[in-house]
Amino acid sequence: MMRAAVLAGVGSCLPACAVSNEDLAKRLETSDEWIRSRTGIRQRYFAEPGTATSDLAAGAGVRALKSAGLSAVDLVVLATTTPDRPCPATAPTVASLLGLPGVAAFDVSAVCSGFLYALAAAAGLIATGGYATALVIGSETFSTILDPSDRTTMVIFGDGAGAVVLRAGTPDEPGALESFDLGSDGDGRDLITVRAGGSEQRLSGRQPQAGDAYFAMAGREVFWRAVQRMRESARSALDRAGRVPGDVDRLVCHQANLRILKALAHELGIAPERCVGNIAEVGNTAAASIPLALDHAHAAGRIAAGERLLLTAFGGGLTWGSAVLTWPQLPIG
Ligand code: UT7
Numbered sequence: 001m002m003r004a005a006v007l008a009g010v011g012s013c014l015p016a017c018a019v020s021n022e023d024l025a026k027r028l029e030t031s032d033e034w035i036r037s038r039t040g041i042r043q044r045y046f047a048e049p050g051t052a053t054s055d056l057a058a059g060a061g062v063r064a065l066k067s068a069g070l071s072a073v074d075l076v077v078l079a080t081t082t083p084d085r086p087c088p089a090t091a092p093t094v095a096s097l098l099g100l101p102g103v104a105a106f107d108v109s110a111v112c113s114g115f116l117y118a119l120a121a122a123a124g125l126i127a128t129g130g131y132a133t134a135l136v137i138g139s140e141t142f143s144t145i146l147d148p149s150d151r152t153t154m155v156i157f158g159d160g161a162g163a164v165v166l167r168a169g170t171p172d173e174p175g176a177l178e179s180f181d182l183g184s185d186g187d188g189r190d191l192i193t194v195r196a197g198g199s200e201q202r203l204s205g206r207q208p209q210a211g212d213a214y215f216a217m218a219g220r221e222v223f224w225r226a227v228q229r230m231r232e233s234a235r236s237a238l239d240r241a242g243r244v245p246g247d248v249d250r251l252v253c254h255q256a257n258l259r260i261l262k263a264l265a266h267e268l269g270i271a272p273e274r275c276v277g278n279i280a281e282v283g284n285t286a287a288a289s290i291p292l293a294l295d296h297a298h299a300a301g302r303i304a305a306g307e308r309l310l311l312t313a314f315g316g317g318l319t320w321g322s323a324v325l326t327w328p329q330l331p332i333g
Pocket of ligand 1: 029030031034035038039112151152155156218219220221222223226256257260284286314315316
């Protein structure tokens with residue numbers, strides 16, 4: 001029997017402080033009505049100063065390990081847009097916080113598609129026999145790169161972390177990852193970006209140009225590209241798994257915007273009641289979005305063991321990705 005990566009645990013972690021639309025409307029020219037109707041978001045969480053991306057990642061990691069009944073793994077892969085520091089990577093810090101000294105640990109940078117890129121990398125390392133278990137985490141303190149005066153991004157993004165455990169198994173087991181599709185288009189790098197702080201616009205001893213140290217997104221331009229790329233990627237992942245949209249029990253998309261999610265489900269021909277998500281409660285948490293949605297849906301009993309899941313995401317880079325898997329039997333809580 002072929003070896004496959006099998007999902008064996010799930011967990012998440014949110015900062016303590018929820019920020020409602022009304023809270024934001026006190027500081028910015030916006031309203032609860034605009035945010036709800038344009039995005040579907042009711043609230044998001046912002047981490048307190050002193051809470052790093054690694055702290056949220058470790059919180060989600062502990063819960064995912066518990067859910068898998070494991071105390072250690074061979075590999076930690078962290079997807080994040082907001083690492084603790086530009087150098088070094090954050091995954092080794094997370095491994096240390098989790099008491100996993102010596103394990104392989106690396107970061108993946110693909111913004112909102114990051115979790116699916118990280119999942120594919122870890123699944124590949126398991127399937128080829130190099131590793132037996134992996135912790136794959138998406139974690140963001142996205143609020144640290146938002147411009148506090150930019151209503152177009154402040155109302156959308158939030159902080160949080162989600163994680164899954166993968167272990168070596170066989171393709172016929174519940175939890176087995178069936179297929180992936182990944183893609184990118186660097187020509188679109190200006191559409192979702194932080195311009196300063198890298199080799200292009202160096203910050204050593206200099207102030208960045210106004211606004212360039214903050215995250216910026218051309219929302220309207222990104223909207224339809226997100227729908228188109230996720231639709232094509234989702235179809236391609238289904239093709240590779242020998243499946244069709246009718247085989248999908250649950251569609252779990254990157255929680256970008258409720259209108260995007262509805263348009264995508266419609267274009268794929270997947271009924272709205274088969275979509276699970278938590279955008280209203282957590283907003284767009286970038287790389288953390290899919291594992292956070294998985295953990296919340298699992299805890300709420302909205303994903304059952306044996307159901308086939310289609311995961312899909314789109315984000316900065318531009319990047320996109322999709323995965324097909326079945327959901328395993330996991331403990332709740
Ligand atoms: O996660 C990675 C991928 N990201 C995405 O997929 C995001 C894709 N884009 C979106 O979700 C949406 O484009 C947004 C939610 C970002 C914006 O929604 P929209 O319906 O595309 O609005 P818009 O940018 O076309 O703006 C409509 C109006 C504008 O005013 P005018 O020019 O019509 O007078 C904006 O200035 O709404 C205004 N506006 C706001 N008004 C109140 C923009 N942000 C706000 C706000 N509150 N927060």
